[in-house]
Amino acid sequence: MKIVVTGGLGFIGSHTVVELQNEGYEVVIVDNLSNSSEDVLKGIVAITGKQPIFEKLDLREKAAVQNFFQKHTDISGVIHFAASKAVGESVENPLLYxxxxxxxxxxLLQELQQKPEAHFIFSSSCTVYGQAEKMPITEDASIQTAMSPYGNTKQIGEEIxxxxxxxxxxxxxxxxxxxxIGAHPSAEIGELPIGIPQNLVPFITQTGFGLRNELSVYGDNYPTPDGTCIRDYIHVVDLAKAHVVALQRLLNKKNSDKIEIFNLGTGTGSSVLEVINTFEKVSGKKLPYKIVDRREGDITSAYANTDKANNVLGWKAKSTLEDGLASAWKWEQKIRS
Structure with a gap:
């Protein structure tokens, strides 16, 4: 079966391509290389021994999308990752998002709706919940007003x-x-932000390696045990495997509704300072950091109730925060060597 993975050279996309190929699927990667590198293909091949099809394509160009689907008529499913994804950047440049x-x-949907049958996996985000009223967050939690244009695009995307x-x-x-967070255990692929990292863990690993002078912690006056924001950090390989399970659910017609929603997390919340301390433990590196003002668009706390994913989807995160940070550190060391 041929599966299209948009944004397939990005962080989560590349790990999902690996898991799909390991399960025997033929993969077509669509990526415009705006925040990724064609070199990622080498890592995918090194892990799987298989070369995915790669189409350099900007999905904002309608004619190019139409041509792609005319060329690839035998598509069984689409996993859609391609999107801009930084909360802070979306506040500064909403129209881009x-x-x-x-x-x-x-x-994409205009082309898929012309098919007699189409299976679509959407890369959404816990940002759709805004600042949820209760923790852990279930799929039934009310959708709050988005705290950023990025979060709003995920809400709108789900509605569309x-x-x-x-x-x-x-x-x-x-x-x-x-x-x-994290990287493939082989350290052949991982998170590779272009420019200054927008996410916590690559900023931590770059600081640990000495590429950054110090880490900025955005606020220590949140209503949490240590004053820093709390998030649910999930290993990217666990996340990638969930996409394969979700795709198989659709292909095997096991879905109970035309639209199903699942949270993907560990169910455990960790504060920024806890992540820093855990990194210091797994790496043996002392991490310089400073407390700075809060960042616009950030919420206080978000961690998942994963019961539905565990029981209905049949998927469960297996890796710990330590595992994720250790693999991210291994990846950072490899790409800088």
Whole structure:
């Protein structure tokens, strides 16, 4: 079966390509290389021994998307990662996020709805919950006003997919991730941000390696035990495996509704300072950091109730925070050597 993975050279996308190929799927990667590198293909091949098909394509170009689907008529499913994903950047440049994250989704769905049957996995986010009223967060939690344009694009994306599914043969699973971290245990692929990292863990590993002078901790006056924000950090390989399980659920027609939603996390919240301390433990490095002002768009706390993913989807995160940070550190050391 041929599966399209948009954003397949990115962090989560590349790890999902590996898991798909390990399960015997033929993968077509679509990526515009705006925040990734073609070199990632070498890592995928090194791990799996298989070369995925790669199409350099900007999904914001409607004609290019149409041409792609005319070329690849035998597609069994689409896993859609391609999107801009930094909360802070989205606050500073909202139109970039609305164009990139919404237009690409619309053009993909326009092609899929013409098919007699289509299976679609959407890379969503726990940001759709805003600052949830109760922890841990269940899939039934009310959708709060988004705290950032990035979060809003994920809310809008979910609404678009739901509306289209009602009037087409598209079946979709919306996967709401918490905070992906880590790297493949082989250290052949991992998180490779271009420029200054927007996410905590690559900033930590770069600081640990000496590429950054110190880590900025955005606020220590949140209503949490140590004053820093709490998040649910999930190993990227666990996350990738969930996409394969979700895809198989659709392909085997095990889904109970045309749209299903699952939280993907560990169920455990860790504060920024806890992550720093854990990194120091697994790496043996002392991490210089300073407390700075809060960052606009950040919420206080978010960690998942994973009962639905565990019991209905049949998936469970297996790796610990230590595992994720150790693999991220191994990856950082490899790419800098």
């Amino acid at each position: 609305y164009e990139n994250n919404i237009s690409a989704l619309v053009y 997919i739901t509306d289209v599914a009602k009037v087409s043969n598209i079946n979709a699973i919306l996967l709401r991730y918490f905070n992906p």
